[in-house]
Amino acid sequence: MSFRWGMVVDLDKCTGCEACVTACHAENNIPSVSPEQAVRGRAMHWIRVERYYEGDFPDVRVKFRPVLCQQCDNAPCEAVCPTYASHQNEDGLNAQVYNRCIGTRYCANACPYNVRFFNFFNPEWPKPLHLQLNPDVSNRSVGIMEKCTFCVQRIKAAKTAAKAENRGIPDGSLQPACAQACPTSALVFGDLNDPNSRVARLSKSPRGSKLLEDLGAEPKITYLSKQPWHEPHTY
Amino acid sequence: MAEAPMDRRHFIKLTAITGTSAALTACGNPENQIIRFIPEDDLVPGVATWKPSICPLCNAGCGVIARVMEGDAEVFRNGQPGVIRMGLAKKLEGNPDDPISQGKLCVRGQAAIQITYHPDRLDQPKKRSGERGSGQFTDVTWDEAIKELTAQLDALANAGDQKSLAFLTRPRAARRLDLIARLLQEYGAPAPVAHEMFSDEVLRRANAISFGSHQLPTFDLENTRYLLVFGADFLGTWNATVAHSAAYGRMRQRAGAARAKFVYVDSRLTQTGANADEFIACRPGTEGLLASAITAEVGRIRKTGTSAAVDLPAMIAATGVAADKVTRIAQEFADNLPAVAMIGGTALAHTNGLASALAVNELNRVAGSVNQPGGVSFVSQSPRVATRHLNELLQGDAPKVLLIDDSNPVFASPASMKVADALKRTPFIVSFGSFIDETSALADLILPDHSFLESWVASAPESGSAKAAPSSFGPVMRPLYDTRSTPDVLLAAFRGLAKPAAGLPNSFEEFLNQEPASQLPSPRPQASGSRAQAPSPRPQAPSLEPQFAGDATQYPYHLIPHASAAFYDGSLAHLPWLQELPDPMTSAMWGSWIEINERKAEELGIHQGDVIEVTSTQGSLRVPAFLSPGIAPDVIAIPVGQGHTNFTRYATNRGVNPIAILAPATVGDTGQLAWAATRVKIARVGDPDKSLILFGGATRERPEWAHGRGDEH
Amino acid sequence: MNRTLTKPLADDLVRPLFHTSVWFYGIVLVAGTVVACGAAAWGYQLWNGIGVSGKRWPTFWALYLTNFVFWIGISHAGTLISAILRLVNAGWRRPVTRCAEVITVFALMIGAMFPIIHLGRPWLAFWLFPYPSAREIWPNFRSPLAWDFFAINTYLTGSLLFLFLPMIPDFALVRDRSTGWRRRIYGALSFGWRGTTKQWNRLESAMQIMAIAILPVAVSVHTIVSFDFSMANVPMWHSTIFGPYFVAGAIFSGIAALIIAMAALRKALSLEHYLLPFHFDNLGKLLLLMAILWGYFVFNERLTVWYGNEHHEM
Numbered sequence A: 001m002s003f004r005w006g007m008v009v010d011l012d013k014c015t016g017c018e019a020c021v022t023a024c025h026a027e028n029n030i031p032s033v034s035p036e037q038a039v040r041g042r043a044m045h046w047i048r049v050e051r052y053y054e055g056d057f058p059d060v061r062v063k064f065r066p067v068l069c070q071q072c073d074n075a076p077c078e079a080v081c082p083t084y085a086s087h088q089n090e091d092g093l094n095a096q097v098y099n100r101c102i103g104t105r106y107c108a109n110a111c112p113y114n115v116r117f118f119n120f121f122n123p124e125w126p127k128p129l130h131l132q133l134n135p136d137v138s139n140r141s142v143g144i145m146e147k148c149t150f151c152v153q154r155i156k157a158a159k160t161a162a163k164a165e166n167r168g169i170p171d172g173s174l175q176p177a178c179a180q181a182c183p184t185s186a187l188v189f190g191d192l193n194d195p196n197s198r199v200a201r202l203s204k205s206p207r208g209s210k211l212l213e214d215l216g217a218e219p220k221i222t223y224l225s226k227q228p229w230h231e232p233h234t235y
Numbered sequence B: 001m002a003e004a005p006m007d008r009r010h011f012i013k014l015t016a017i018t019g020t021s022a023a024l025t026a027c028g029n030p031e032n033q034i035i036r037f038i039p040e041d042d043l044v045p046g047v048a049t050w051k052p053s054i055c056p057l058c059n060a061g062c063g064v065i066a067r068v069m070e071g072d073a074e075v076f077r078n079g080q081p082g083v084i085r086m087g088l089a090k091k092l093e094g095n096p097d098d099p100i101s102q103g104k105l106c107v108r109g110q111a112a113i114q115i116t117y118h119p120d121r122l123d124q125p126k127k128r129s130g131e132r133g134s135g136q137f138t139d140v141t142w143d144e145a146i147k148e149l150t151a152q153l154d155a156l157a158n159a160g161d162q163k164s165l166a167f168l169t170r171p172r173a174a175r176r177l178d179l180i181a182r183l184l185q186e187y188g189a190p191a192p193v194a195h196e197m198f199s200d201e202v203l204r205r206a207n208a209i210s211f212g213s214h215q216l217p218t219f220d221l222e223n224t225r226y227l228l229v230f231g232a233d234f235l236g237t238w239n240a241t242v243a244h245s246a247a248y249g250r251m252r253q254r255a256g257a258a259r260a261k262f263v264y265v266d267s268r269l270t271q272t273g274a275n276a277d278e279f280i281a282c283r284p285g286t287e288g289l290l291a292s293a294i295t296a297e298v299g300r301i302r303k304t305g306t307s308a309a310v311d312l313p314a315m316i317a318a319t320g321v322a323a324d325k326v327t328r329i330a331q332e333f334a335d336n337l338p339a340v341a342m343i344g345g346t347a348l349a350h351t352n353g354l355a356s357a358l359a360v361n362e363l364n365r366v367a368g369s370v371n372q373p374g375g376v377s378f379v380s381q382s383p384r385v386a387t388r389h390l391n392e393l394l395q396g397d398a399p400k401v402l403l404i405d406d407s408n409p410v411f412a413s414p415a416s417m418k419v420a421d422a423l424k425r426t427p428f429i430v431s432f433g434s435f436i437d438e439t440s441a442l443a444d445l446i447l448p449d450h451s452f453l454e455s456w457v458a459s460a461p462e463s464g465s466a467k468a469a470p471s472s473f474g475p476v477m478r479p480l481y482d483t484r485s486t487p488d489v490l491l492a493a494f495r496g497l498a499k500p501a502a503g504l505p506n507s508f509e510e511f512l513n514q515e516p517a518s519q520l521p522s523p524r525p526q527a528s529g530s531r532a533q534a535p536s537p538r539p540q541a542p543s544l545e546p547q548f549a550g551d552a553t554q555y556p557y558h559l560i561p562h563a564s565a566a567f568y569d570g571s572l573a574h575l576p577w578l579q580e581l582p583d584p585m586t587s588a589m590w591g592s593w594i595e596i597n598e599r600k601a602e603e604l605g606i607h608q609g610d611v612i613e614v615t616s617t618q619g620s621l622r623v624p625a626f627l628s629p630g631i632a633p634d635v636i637a638i639p640v641g642q643g644h645t646n647f648t649r650y651a652t653n654r655g656v657n658p659i660a661i662l663a664p665a666t667v668g669d670t671g672q673l674a675w676a677a678t679r680v681k682i683a684r685v686g687d688p689d690k691s692l693i694l695f696g697g698a699t700r701e702r703p704e705w706a707h708g709r710g711d712e713h
Numbered sequence C: 001m002n003r004t005l006t007k008p009l010a011d012d013l014v015r016p017l018f019h020t021s022v023w024f025y026g027i028v029l030v031a032g033t034v035v036a037c038g039a040a041a042w043g044y045q046l047w048n049g050i051g052v053s054g055k056r057w058p059t060f061w062a063l064y065l066t067n068f069v070f071w072i073g074i075s076h077a078g079t080l081i082s083a084i085l086r087l088v089n090a091g092w093r094r095p096v097t098r099c100a101e102v103i104t105v106f107a108l109m110i111g112a113m114f115p116i117i118h119l120g121r122p123w124l125a126f127w128l129f130p131y132p133s134a135r136e137i138w139p140n141f142r143s144p145l146a147w148d149f150f151a152i153n154t155y156l157t158g159s160l161l162f163l164f165l166p167m168i169p170d171f172a173l174v175r176d177r178s179t180g181w182r183r184r185i186y187g188a189l190s191f192g193w194r195g196t197t198k199q200w201n202r203l204e205s206a207m208q209i210m211a212i213a214i215l216p217v218a219v220s221v222h223t224i225v226s227f228d229f230s231m232a233n234v235p236m237w238h239s240t241i242f243g244p245y246f247v248a249g250a251i252f253s254g255i256a257a258l259i260i261a262m263a264a265l266r267k268a269l270s271l272e273h274y275l276l277p278f279h280f281d282n283l284g285k286l287l288l289l290m291a292i293l294w295g296y297f298v299f300n301e302r303l304t305v306w307y308g309n310e311h312h313e314m
């Protein structure tokens, strides 16, 4: 079985609610860094929701855009990592091997999407907050770069289960935490290698585009633009 | 290990014992069955089990499933710390079988798990040892604590003064409130006092008047073709946000001619408004006027309107919306049926909130959207128990014994209401809180509740889904500490009375099994939970003219203290995930901010982060400025939730509490706080002080007019 | 070419090796204190986490790597300059080259320290070294940081050789004038130098080869350092002129460092007779040339950005 995991973000559905942000924290043991560190720009959110205001009051509009690691095919963060801590795995994921990271922070400079987060200090989990940590996800210590993994632990579990039962992974049955949580189902995850998967079909939508496409990083996340409303009779 | 949703669903089906399938007689609705879950303790190490529960954080009552895995917990038992291996909740997700959550959760629901594992949770009963409010408590055993509570109740009963017992809680439709009401009634005490900053009582009242349903409405967003929203942050903080969002996602799925239009009316662009196809800025408090104007137009177009003569041009002028825009919206509304109008949040928090809600109800009626697909309806539910308003507690004689469950009125009421003073006059206060907060700090006895994951939970959703059904579930995990489930503690105390009421159940679990909600004493029999009745002619329509506290020349700005995406009404400010959550509209974390129109700020010489002093007739506070193009020039907004003076290490002394400076204006005669009716003045008092912490991510492209001026943000 | 030093000349030059003034100890003390403070600060950083260095998003690199670039730049003082001067056979170079080459070696060692100090987990810095490990993981040769590692090591090795080779006759000179343990050390360092024509010829050709070989290495080192930046996607970091820009900047700062060092040595060791004003004059001209070149690059960097209307690069 060969997979190529990808995602489609439907900006028409994303309401900016940020459920995905907390879901990712809960799933992936992402620490809260404290206000003292947050004010220094060290807060970690593997997925963030950007907002773009356009126009002036009262003719003002806002567009939300969830941004996570784009799992680039031609990932700039991989080329610069001297230890292969950041590398492309067999499923086309931009994998991050925490143990192999020596903390050069080069990848964070190279990533055009600003989605890599560095542990400037050892994360703290005042007891008993540590009991909520997901045992399937390794915790990162000081000096290590981390970022969205497409919830690789869920992918691994699904692959193992599928292999044991000698079956494929049905489309939609495997979801990363953010897509699982998204109340409007704006995030669609799946296998781009399967031409019938929802994600494969949606990524070919004429509404689709990639972030900073001209940089050539070849992201695996497609953003579907907002759609306008027209008076029905104009159709 | 993460199972596929299909597997999880399957698992829950297997492990959930479908209870007595006793359809609730009142409703005769086959969906209304009680689901029970028997917790399993034979966990396989490293393998996750999913157990159902209910999110307790807001009225919506989303069904959740908790991922439980084996782990070693440092626990507290019989006054002794120790380590035991037990099933621990690791993550919450929406229960895919639950019609409200539909497998999803909001941002707060995702963070709810941190309540259980909070480092500052109270681990055993405490008794005040120092002065009231000194924060000095000593540990007591449960036996001592319950004995003390029983003794206080017995003393009241012996003196024939049962009326001096008061119970303060949140207005939740859950079975817990049913139990509390029953205990109070049988004891002879008055009905429980319900207090919530963002209470929707005004809307319930309006729905009772318009449709005979004293409850919150359910919208068929999925099938509507035109959605007109007045101030309701229905995708963020208002009512059943998860159910709304799920339906909204499906509404947005429709393309081309089938696509619905979403129009949002407010004086400020909320997170919900930001998603609208069209934003209409109206003057604060004129939502009802606008709705009435649109109603008149729609009625004219559809020939369904009442022929009441209204001065349309004057109404429209008051709203500040261009007349042709109003006509266009009305035309679109009438052309794109089924269309539905929604009101909530800020729009109901003006002095004319009830009138505005009635106006929107009328719009729905005129458009023929009541009880129609794509319109508004009311789910069948068992009657809600009657509750009293906080004012009754404050104005009458102070109670002699006050029991407080899940309520923090000291924080969530204007300083002018002097709640803390009233509490200080109360001789004996018992708090069931899991944390020391501004209110429980004043208690004489703290009897910490289990967290919801450690308790039996029950919910009877009031709205959100036409398929909503009551449900109850057992604990997801064993308790970490020497805490006890509050309903069980209450039962123990009331059963231990010298003259206990007959037939009290032994435990909350037994109560849930024993008694369907419909058999409860219902003080409001007329508010039957059946389908909404045909609109009755409404009595003496209240005025649509808003009134504001504070003179317009001296206090030129409207203060909107809106619910925060992270903390809702402030009861969640203690959760670190939510403190560090970038606010959807500003990306601000760990603090408060005041939202000011950016052109207005330019005029006033205010830059991003500058310290602003906000003054109302009631007091003032200092808070950093966030400049936004999404707010009217004469409106400023401060999120509610921060400004706690005593609420765990994460929330104490962080940001400001705008509730404190609100004037005690009320929504008509409902007694509800008109929290959007306060006027303020603002002054720049200092340079940026680093209290505005932005996560970044762009907030806007540099506006044309600001080129070459000020900081980019 | 007269290769025999006159006796007073040799005495003058060798004197500091035999007579240590209190100044020397004073300077060692001061420098030692600075190093001790640095070591303590590094210990503090290791213990508490790299966060104490004040780095944050989006300034992930900042001071340590600025220092790295600065010292690698300074290191271009020596080997590069002395190699160029040697190749163009500039006769005036002799008093200048030794000083320059020593600066190179020390500046390189200081510079190479900083990327390690800057790491989040410096105890794993050896993973940059391509040693055969049981896991068969090699460094990523696509990463400019791996190139840095090799470039700096090559340059350091080359510079050490470049410094060492022409010192052999001088070691012999000291050997011949010293006794005891000094004689043994300098004897070993001088590799049995006797000053025969054959030896001189060999040394001369070795130096010629080294001079030619070291030039591209020096240029590559700073080009690669510039690649560290231009390979990243940070605005203002990826101008295509970064290679020559950095090299020009390096030579510029290197010459400046050299002038300062020479002036200090001239004063401290009373070498007024050997380091003459015209040496400074010539180095000054070279400095001016590099300043003009570097100035042009600075202008050029802005020019392309302006011309291309890349507002986020401005």
Ligand SMILES: Nc1nc2c(c(=O)[nH]1)N[C@H]1C(S)=C(S)[C@@H](COP(=O)(O)OP(=O)(O)OC[C@H]3O[C@@H](n4cnc5c(=O)[nH]c(N)nc54)[C@H](O)[C@@H]3O)O[C@H]1N2
Residues within 6 Å of the ligand: B044, B045, B046
């Ligand atoms: N790194 C490392 N590797 C080692 C060793 C070491 O010290 N270090 N030790 C070696 C030695 S000596 C041994 S014996 C092996 C042990 O290696 P394994 O046999 O793999 O041992 P465990 O991981 O302890 O248990 C295997 C699985 O059995 C499950 N299990 C528990 N009870 C039951 C049961 O009643 N029925 C079933 N069907 N499953 C159950 C557990 O959940 C677990 O997933 O490891 C060897 N490998």
Ligand code: SF4
Residues within 6 Å of the ligand: A068, A069, A070, A071, A072, A075, A076, A077, A078, A094, A110, A111, A112, A113, A114, A115, A116, A147, A217
């Ligand atoms: S988005 Fe950034 S971190 Fe993710 S693969 Fe692309 S370059 Fe790497």
Ligand code: SF4
Residues within 6 Å of the ligand: A080, A081, A082, A083, A084, A085, A086, A100, A101, A102, A103, A104, A105, A106, A107, A108, A144, A145
């Ligand atoms: S910080 Fe870690 S992952 Fe990033 S480039 Fe350096 S070693 Fe690789």
Ligand code: SF4
Residues within 6 Å of the ligand: A023, A024, A025, A027, A028, A046, A047, A068, A069, A147, A148, A149, A150, A151, A152, A176, A177, A178, A179
């Ligand atoms: S895919 Fe997983 S790791 Fe990535 S943002 Fe979503 S939840 Fe976080």
Ligand code: SF4
Residues within 6 Å of the ligand: A013, A014, A015, A016, A017, A018, A019, A020, A021, A049, A066, A181, A182, A183, A184, A185, A186, A187
């Ligand atoms: S959870 Fe979904 S709707 Fe909410 S911000 Fe994330 S992507 Fe957008």
Ligand code: SF4
Residues within 6 Å of the ligand: B055, B056, B057, B058, B059, B060, B061, B062, B105, B106, B107, B108, B109, B110, B239, B240, B241, B242
């Ligand atoms: S809407 Fe959010 S807070 Fe309210 S019950 Fe649902 S998940 Fe909980």
